[in-house]
Amino acid sequence: MSNIIKEFDTIAAISTPPGEGAISIVRLSGSEALKIADSVFNQGKSHLYSVASHTIHYGHIFDPKRMQILDEVMLSVMREPKTFTREDVVEINTHGGTVVVNQVLQLLLREGARLAEPGEFTKRAFLNGRIDLSQAEAVMDVIRAKTDQAMQVAVSQLDGDLSKLIRHLRQEILETLAQVEVNIDYPEYDDVETLTTRLLLEKTAMVGQQLDSLLRSAKQGKILREGLKTAIIGRPNVGKSSLLNHLLQEDKAIVTEIAGTTRDVIEEYVNINGVPLKLIDTAGIRETDDLVEKIGVERSKKALDDAELILLVLNASENLAEQDKLLIKLTDNRKRIILLNKADLETKLDLAELEQLEVENPLSISVLNKDNLDLLELEISRLFFEAGDLNSQDATYLSNTRHIALIEKAKAALTEVEAGISVGMPVDIVQMDMTRCWDYLGEVVGDSVQDELITQLFSQFCLGK
Ligand SMILES: Nc1nc2c(ncn2[C@@H]2O[C@H](COP(=O)(O)OP(=O)(O)OP(=O)(O)O)[C@@H](O)[C@H]2O)c(=O)[nH]1
Ligand SMILES: [Mg+2]
Structure with missing residues (x-):
């Protein structure tokens, strides 16, 4: 392995996400990391070659050609082999903001570093034998x-x-x-x-x-990683988007009293009692001549097919419609929770009719008054923990x-x-x-x-x- 290390050139990249923040970090890795960093770092006394490993230093990054100071920084020196890549690593904490950190990076590139490819630091950790492939993939998962x-x-x-x-x-x-x-x-x-x-x-x-x-x-x-695909479906205007917004605790989807408000599928992640859900709000399913809505309805049906959990919303203040019956049949044998929304209004929905359709334990809720929504959350976690789809945290998950x-x-x-x-x-x-x-x-x-x-x-x- 050691001869591989020598073949690697020294790479540099900005390791913090783009945008404004208190600090940004530029990372260097490779046999020349200390030399390159030293050529642009001024701390007034010793050279970086002579400092102890795993120490952090205060100083300035300056451009020797232009005789210009770029930033006041903290610089960490980590000598191989006890580093992430098993090579010499230097990390420069600059002030946050895209301009400064990019200037520092440009300078390092000019002084002999090469811009790292995506994942190249982790790749080196793998090639240098510090981590194996499943661990490298775990870095990505983190x-x-x-x-x-x-x-x-x-x-x-x-x-x-x-x-x-x-x-x-x-x-x-x-x-x-x-x-x-x-x-x-x-x-x-x-x-x-x-x-x-x-x-x-x-x-x-x-x-x-x-x-x-x-x-x-x-x-x-897979559920933990990607979230359990949960589709909220139902006829137009039954309160699907209202439910999504409640579960997200955010006004993400547009809610109006007009049937056909949601035209496109909206996806958002939320954690319900330890069950990560990928919530999908869909366009209300009905026959329609409106072209945009039609496409929306098609997408809803697709979301319905793909879903691992279905929240089927019915309107308790109206009679059961043909579309409702269709959706009940369509979701038979699927993991589903049937919700009777708008329980705050006078009930028109015939429970006996639901029984005939073999609907198991429908849950009366009112998104408007926040009634029984805690029961819904309990039901979601019960469905997944009791069924053994999710369990103790110390299992070795394959994800x-x-x-x-x-x-x-x-x-x-x-x-x-x-x-x-x-x-x-x-x-x-x-x-x-x-x-x-x-x-x-x-x-x-x-x-x-x-x-x-x-x-x-x-x-x-x-x-x-
Ligand atoms: N009374 C009452 N009204 C509600 C309740 N939940 C939602 N609404 C109202 O019902 C109307 C429709 O709500 P939405 O959430 O937009 O319904 P939707 O199912 O997403 O409708 P589409 O996107 O058109 O399919 C809005 O005016 C809501 O304020 C409830 O529990 N009780
Ligand atoms: Mg909607």
């Missing part, structure tokens, strides 16, 4: 995490929980394969075949179980689609092992399937991935990370 829980999952993955589990399973497989070799090469007993098959079956079952439980957690991981796909393949390879044994395939064929399983798991942690994939993965990062 940046993108939309809820506290999603953040926790990402952080635990960054700690290497998933990597540890995968490495352990790979080790088990490797030992099994080795044992099988030994059994074949030095048969001590007559029934070596039976013994070998038994060993393979035992290990396959053990590893398979662990992979299954990881795959089960994948659903939860990344790439990991999920690989673990599914690994599991399929194990199924082949079992199938092979059951039809009496020769052991060396069975071994190949076991080896494939080992390979797939290796790809999760990045022990056997192609360059192309690595480049593609890291390019999804933001600049300066």
Whole structure:
């Protein structure tokens, strides 16, 4: 690995988001980081080469060509190997604001640094062996995490929980394969075949179980990461947008007494009792000749199809309409909560009729008076925690689609092992399937991935990370 480090040039980027803030950070990484920083940093006394590692220094960034001070800064020096990239790293805290920080960056580029590509700092951490691929991906997840829980999952993955589990399973497989070799090469007993098959079956079952439980957690991981897709649907004017606004505690969607107000799908994230929801407000569903509204209605139907949870809103102050019945039928067998809104008005809706349509526990609410909305929130969390879709926080969640796909393949390879044994395939064929399983798991942690994939993965990062 160490010769790779030497091949890397020194990179620089602004690591804080664009826009105004109290400080901005420019980061340098590479063997020339200290030299380049020193050439533009003036603290009056020592050079940066001589300062202790992991220390922070007050001084000025100045442009030696123009003899001009750019900013008053705090500069941190972190020498390899105990740094994020395992290279020498310098971080310059400049004053916030786009102009200053860009000038500092330009200066560093002029003095010999190269502008980093998106994710290049993390990529170096990976290439220099500080983190494995699943941990690098966790860095991206931390940046993108939309809820506290999603953040926790990402952080635990960054700690290497998933990597540890995968490495352990790979080790088990490797030992099994080795044992099988030994059994074949030095048969001590007559029934070596039976013994070998038994060993393979035992290990396959053990590893398979662990992979299954990881795959089960994948659903939860995805919910935590992306939010549970929750569509608010119903006829026009029943109070869908009002409900969205209430759940968001913000006037996000336009609410009027005119039916057909919402024309487009509105999406927003919200955390309800620990369940992250991606709430989707939709255009009221009805037959319409208005072109814009028609498109809106189509989108509502699409949102309905894609949703993982449906909040079907009915208007309790009106009779059940044909559209309502249609929506009730359409959402049958889906995870749904049926809401009877406008309970503050005189009730016209016939509950017996709902019963006939086999509507289970409709919930009477009034968004206007904020009646029973807490019950709605409880119901949402109950649906997900009780059903086991979400549970204890210390589980190792599988949240990344790439990991999920690989673990599914690994599991399929194990199924082949079992199938092979059951039809009496020769052991060396069975071994190949076991080896494939080992390979797939290796790809999760990045022990056997192609360059192309690595480049593609890291390019999804933001600049300066
Ligand atoms: N009385 C009463 N009025 C409500 C309640 N909730 C919403 N409204 C009113 O109903 C009207 C329609 O509300 P919206 O939230 O715009 O309804 P919507 O379902 O989004 O309507 P579209 O976007 O047209 O499909 C507004 O005038 C709201 O103030 C409620 O609980 N009680
Ligand atoms: Mg609306």
